[in-house]
Amino acid sequence: MTTTDPSTTAREPQGKRRLGDLLFAGSAKGSGILILLILAGVAAFLIGQSFDSLSANTANFFTTKEWDANTRDAPAFGVAALAFGTVLAAATALVIATPIAVGIALFIVYYAPRRLASILGYVVDLLAAIPSVVYGLWGIGWLVKQLGPFYTSLEQYLGWIPMFAGPVSTTGRTMLSASIVLAVMILPIITAMSRDVFQQVPQAHREASLALGATRWEMIRMAVIPFGRPGIIGGAMLGLGRALGETMAVAMILSPQLVISWMVLQSGNQTIAAHIALQYPEATGYGVSALISAGLVLFAITLVVNMGARFIVARRKEFA
Template identity: 50%
Template sequence: MSSLTETAGGRAPQGPAAAAVLPSPGKAGDRVFLGLSTGAAWLIMVILAGVAIFLIIQAAPAIAANWATNTQIKDPTAGNTVGFANIWTYVGPLIFGTIWASFLALLFGAPVALGIALFISHYAPRRMAGILGYVIDLLAAVPSVVFGLWGLYTMRQFLIPFNRFAAENLSWLPFFHGTASAAGGTILAGAIVLAVMILPIMTSISREIFLQTPQLHEEAALALGATRWEMIRLAVFPYARSGVISAVLLGLGRALGETMAIAMIVSPKFIYSFVMIGDDNPGTIAANIALQFGGSNGLQRQALIATGLALFVISFAVNFVARWIVARSAPGTRRTKAPKTKEVAA
């Protein structure tokens, strides 16, 4: 009798031939999952390309316009018509302010984030490390407007005495030159709030990288008589260098796109200035769009979209560099040179 039963009535094959006729449920599930994951990956690429195309199309009229004679372009902070030679006169100060505020945020936040990550991974007791790591991760769930309110009503007032002290005693430095802000709406206050906002992402990534250091490396350093700090300096930091750099760059990407906190704290102007304690502060792209987009129209709105295109390019470049560093630090990607051998005469 044949191993296959009659299938005309819908009966399934039986016997050893069933494995050759019916597809494996596991393989079918793998194919479905592969299709879904591949489609999701391509969907992300399509969305990213769509955003880029939208920004380019909407920003093209403002980029090609003659700003020197057009009266539709207005200075959003001063409220008067200004004559621009080209769009870079409008975008340039905003790009400078965005990079300057983000750089200050990294300068203040990166050392603190690395110190917290190192304390959690190598110094704190296990129970305290778990609680502290959980609290740091909770900072990422706090809305930007809450940080903005904290900076507006707390940090600005807290820094006013320091602004006066710096203006009186440290004015020989270009960062503290000029008159101190009486209201506290300085780029320094905004940068400190940004530093707190980017702490979670930098701390979490750095902590995980520190914990992935091979235990044999740490034990070997301690066995050779190194102190805990010497072990960290000689074993942990070299292993985690690429991961820490990528964490800092991802924090920079978060700082570049921050909107509400800077918009609520800093008093912006279209200027280039490194002064951190005065009222004349460069604005940022994201904050300028948030403040002015609702009341803009025509060419002015297209100019704001053009600034958004500039921010898109900067953020994309920063994240691309970060992912490239992460990829290079992955296991199996580091190349080691073969040791040179010397020929020994017979």
């Protein structure tokens, strides 16, 4: 309170110190610090509780695929398969969602009539507000049944690509189904972010390219996309962060198996988040502690992705 920052131009006049001011400023600052403490606490408690099982683990935590932790003697578990599944599911979702999201954002900003565009903005926000468990229910109760024939023909015509090799799972509870639902869930995030940057493209840039005789697509390619690229990348990475940590859609749809497999049309693979949700109710022995160490890995992955996204977005703000 007593320090005067030389960078602030208007120096605060030294007035009477009031109790109310001190209390209010103190509690405001206190809750700010509390947030930092909570975040530090999240990291500290996860590390503290995972230590227990990690030191008892008889296998290499990072290279083992099996999860044999619900015991008191010689637990052997690792996150290799889980981490692979997490990244595979999120990356597939991102590949599906990003082009469509950019398309929707372009539609809302440059193609749709003005009135329709504002309604569509609401609809996108609404999609983001639907709880993930409802997406999961929709996925398992409706979508997987519709996808069955699609998968069969995908395997029939594209089966020579190793990823789409058969035999196709008969239930449709595959990695690809989970990824499609994840894609639907991150679509609004990427769309909202891209839409925001597209709206900020200077009108002069767009009019200049149109005045030079550019078609609408040429205007978008030459004026809008270069300006909006950091926003698209930042939005995609935020979406990736969400997809990495998403639990319910995967836990409800995928029929899990602790393997490392690229075959997205067969049942198998598992993500960290879904594994924790499914295993936790039955965890005994070192089980809970082992799940916490898996959560720590997930926390680290999402932290890196999110900080990268924020960095890209913040840098754009500085230059814009």
